[in-house]
Amino acid sequence: MAGVTSSEPLENFNIFQNWINKNYHGEMKYLETERNFTRRADPKQILPECKSILVLAIPYTPISKENSNLQIASYALGDDYHDVLPQKLKAIVEFIEEQLDEKIPNRYYTDSGPILERELAQRAGLGWIGKNSMLINPKAGSTFFLAEILLGIELEPDESFSTDHCGTCNRCITACPTHCILPNRTLDSNRCISYLTIEHKTEISEELRNQIGNWIFGCDVCQQVCPWNRFSQPADSAFETKIPLPVLSGDLLLDPEAFNQRFKKSPIKRTKRRGYARNIAIAIGNNKNKKDIPLLEQALQDDESLIQTHAKWALEKINNE
Numbered sequence: 001m002a003g004v005t006s007s008e009p010l011e012n013f014n015i016f017q018n019w020i021n022k023n024y025h026g027e028m029k030y031l032e033t034e035r036n037f038t039r040r041a042d043p044k045q046i047l048p049e050c051k052s053i054l055v056l057a058i059p060y061t062p063i064s065k066e067n068s069n070l071q072i073a074s075y076a077l078g079d080d081y082h083d084v085l086p087q088k089l090k091a092i093v094e095f096i097e098e099q100l101d102e103k104i105p106n107r108y109y110t111d112s113g114p115i116l117e118r119e120l121a122q123r124a125g126l127g128w129i130g131k132n133s134m135l136i137n138p139k140a141g142s143t144f145f146l147a148e149i150l151l152g153i154e155l156e157p158d159e160s161f162s163t164d165h166c167g168t169c170n171r172c173i174t175a176c177p178t179h180c181i182l183p184n185r186t187l188d189s190n191r192c193i194s195y196l197t198i199e200h201k202t203e204i205s206e207e208l209r210n211q212i213g214n215w216i217f218g219c220d221v222c223q224q225v226c227p228w229n230r231f232s233q234p235a236d237s238a239f240e241t242k243i244p245l246p247v248l249s250g251d252l253l254l255d256p257e258a259f260n261q262r263f264k265k266s267p268i269k270r271t272k273r274r275g276y277a278r279n280i281a282i283a284i285g286n287n288k289n290k291k292d293i294p295l296l297e298q299a300l301q302d303d304e305s306l307i308q309t310h311a312k313w314a315l316e317k318i319n320n321e
């Protein structure tokens, strides 16, 4: 799916500002810089010549029910979109330049750019902002990545998506294990399992450990329960499942080399071995499978105190069971 929107400033920038000021005190520091603020508010702060923005939605593996008793979010089952998509965006720019037989000012981003991707996608007609804050499309659900190309040429903008199809459904809000979905379609992201298992680098509170369940990288609960995801589209080949499933508890003892080798092309590399092993220790504790006790006892000897702490907690949880 793709849509075009203008380079006008972002109407709902205040929602982002309030979110940063009120409920976000996390480790995504890149979101808070002054430079990031001004550029997120107005695309021309990024590319002064910007006249139009092409917004793309690229499907990843549709959300399935539990894919393993150590769960990984569907967006992370294939190759890392941060590595795959920029080349595709560059190719689109080159194709447009070929058609016009001239170089055009441009910038392209996916995820990490100073861009409010979901609002631009809504403005480009790709979908509405759901109660789980996901961008949802009535024919494709929400299981797609967003990417943008800022262009120094005028393209006919698409109608913005003006309807809302969540209605009275609150399945996502009810199902979220940490109750992090707020009534204004934003998240208390410090409690979001996706934030805790990917972005949060240190100890996780005992309260949240119990609520994380068996998610070891990202979380799909608010998308698993969303009725619109029965329309999920097949994944772009790069994002089809590439990692071996089910994930085995033995991954708790993966050494750094094996971890880097296994996940060098995967989004999972972002949490590094210590984060991945921490998350597995928590999930093993919550799965309460006595067969995992020897693994946890070995993890008590790990060099990383972060892993020792969470393995000790898991052992106590299983033994108390």
Ligand code: B12
Binding pocket: 010, 012, 013, 015, 016, 019, 028, 073, 074, 075, 110, 111, 112, 113, 114, 115, 116, 117, 118, 119, 129, 132, 133, 134, 135, 136, 142, 143, 144, 145, 146, 147, 184, 185, 186, 187, 189, 192, 194, 195, 199, 217, 218, 219, 220, 222
């Ligand atoms: C920071 C971040 C996170 C944080 C915080 C998420 C959040 N909801 O705020 C954490 C780490 C928790 C996270 C988790 C996930 N993320 Co993330 N994340 C981002 C990132 C980098 C910035 C989002 C942001 O600025 N949040 C702050 C809030 C205030 O902004 P916002 O939610 O976009 O809200 C804007 C609009 O939605 C609008 N708006 C909000 N509410 C309302 C209400 C109304 C009435 C209106 C009119 C407008 C409106 O105004 C706001 C300002 O423009 C974006 C990429 C990007 N550059 O945008 C990816 C992005 C949103 N993430 C993405 C994904 C896939 C995920 C996960 C599903 C991954 C996973 N399975 O674990 C989860 C889903 C969690 C969820 N329900 O949102 C995709 C979403 C694609 C889609 N279909 O929506 C994005 C777009 C990355 C990409 N390029 O594909 N993420």
